[in-house]
Amino acid sequence: CSGGGVTSAPVASRAPFGAISRAPISAAPVSLAPATTSTCTQNAPVDLVFLVDGSGSVGTAGFQASKNFVNQMVGQFSVGAGATNTRVSVVQFSSRNTAASAITWGTSASSVTSAVNAMGYQAGGTYTAEAIAYTQASIFSSSRPGAAKVLVVLTDGQSASSPGTAAAAARASGIQIFAVGVGSGIGSSELTSIAGSSARVFTTASFTGLSSIVQSIATTVCTAVTTAPLSPPTSPPTRSPTRVPTPRPTRVPTRAPTISPVCATSSPLDLVFLVDGSGSVGNSNFIISKNFINQMAAQFGLGSGPADTRVSVVQYSSAGREQVAIGLSSGTSTSAVNAAVNSMPYQNGGTNTGEAITFVQSNVFSSARANAAKVLIVLTDGQSASSPSTAAAAARARGIQIFSIGVGSGIGQTELASIAGAPARVFTTTSFVGLSTIVSSIATTVCTAATRAPTRVPIAVPPTRQPTQVAVCTQTAPVDLVFLIDGSGSVGT
DSSP, X not given: OTTTTBOOOOOOOOBOTTOSOOXXXXXXXXXXXXXXXXXXXXXXXXXXXXXXXXXTTTHHHHHHHHHHHHHHHHXXXXXXXXXXXXXXXXXXXXXXXXXXEEEEEEOSHHHHHHHHHTOOOOOOOOOHHHHHHHHHHHTGGGSOTTSEEEEEEEESSOOSSOOHHHHHHHHHTXXXXXXXXXXXXXXXXXXXXXXXXXXXXXXXXXXXXXXXXHHHHHHHHHHHHHHSOOOOOSSOOOSSOOOOOOOOOOXXXXXXXXXXXXXXXXXXXXXXXXXXXXXXXOHHHHHHHHHHXXXXXXXXXXXXXXXXXXXXXXXXXXXXXXXXXXXXXXXXXXXXXXXXXXXXXXXXXOOOHHHHHHHHHHHTGGXXXXXXXXXXXXXXXXXXXXXXXXXXXXXXXXXXXXXXXXXXXXXXXXXXXXXXXXXXXXXEESSGGGGGGGHHHHHHHHHHHHHHSOOSOOOOOOOOSSOOSOOSOOOSSOOOOOOOOOOSTTTOO
């Protein structure tokens, strides 16, 4: 840590798989008290999350050893409620959508230890990718603006789905990840894909070996957080150098995004998000969908001015269950959109995309401004119960530009193209965690289309004999300029 934050206590070396001998694990609970002397006494805030594998391969004894490891790790940091203290959250994961927090932002070692000791063993599958996405969406969304964000992933098995994309998205949002692998059930390549660097990967041959690498991991984490660029802390000035502010997109923001808009149009835009809330999505993925909308909204210049962008968000599932989270007249600020989206409950149900498009055309775009470009973004992971092509064609005929986003393999390119009207307006990702990686691409495409779209009926103006405007280009170099003018029948007189 800066200013001598890391103590001179002996540090265990980082061991490769198999270097630590396998020893029998006692199934008896051991409630280890946090260490009295902290290894990391940093003077900058840290929000530290432990993501603990509770899958079937871990076993009750292994899970108890994992809880002891977390308690020992917590003892290495200055946990407290102060502006420069460390806060701790602990999340267990196993099967898809079963991640659960034992504690969120504990501000004392004793409260964290109590919560960890009371955490029951889940058993189940190993869904590390979904768990990382869940943690980014549901835990780090409430981290402090000036705090270093650290995630320690402890696992003993290969993830059912590759965690690389989810981990990359988390790291891109400013979360530093450290991977701890136990046993031979998980390879170094997957651990590295989680951490982003082999220097942030730790391994041990058995759960009993975890206690021997506590100080090594804590020292590495402490060094990283005191040298990592942070946004300026809100606490009193310290001796630490001023950090460079960084954008902080999160999966479920609790405040208005601070990133600069990608699309700063000078013409009005009424933008509607139609979000799939069907049963195949699942609660955790619906949270990711909501965060995607918040990230997208931040890409546009929202406001109540005549040339600003307004946003509406509608959830759909079974026929007749369309829910308007926020209408165009209210969606004039990112904070208003964020609040409405974050409070939008997951419906669960069928997938009736065609009916939902018709609903949006009749009930949301009916209040669109006369001179505004009208854009609809449809986010879905499944085939519609009835073909959406007719409804989509009718909407496009009314001047609504549609962009479709397909997640996973449950929906085909043909249906997505029938919604958008052109393959160039179709976007796909293999999983919900990949949505954050295509935000900028979608926003840029939408912005380009919206600014080129005709927003009013052109008025014929007789040509003047001589231009009355002042020349824009007064260069001193010669230019040969040719105009190629369309004189086809569709142009008209």
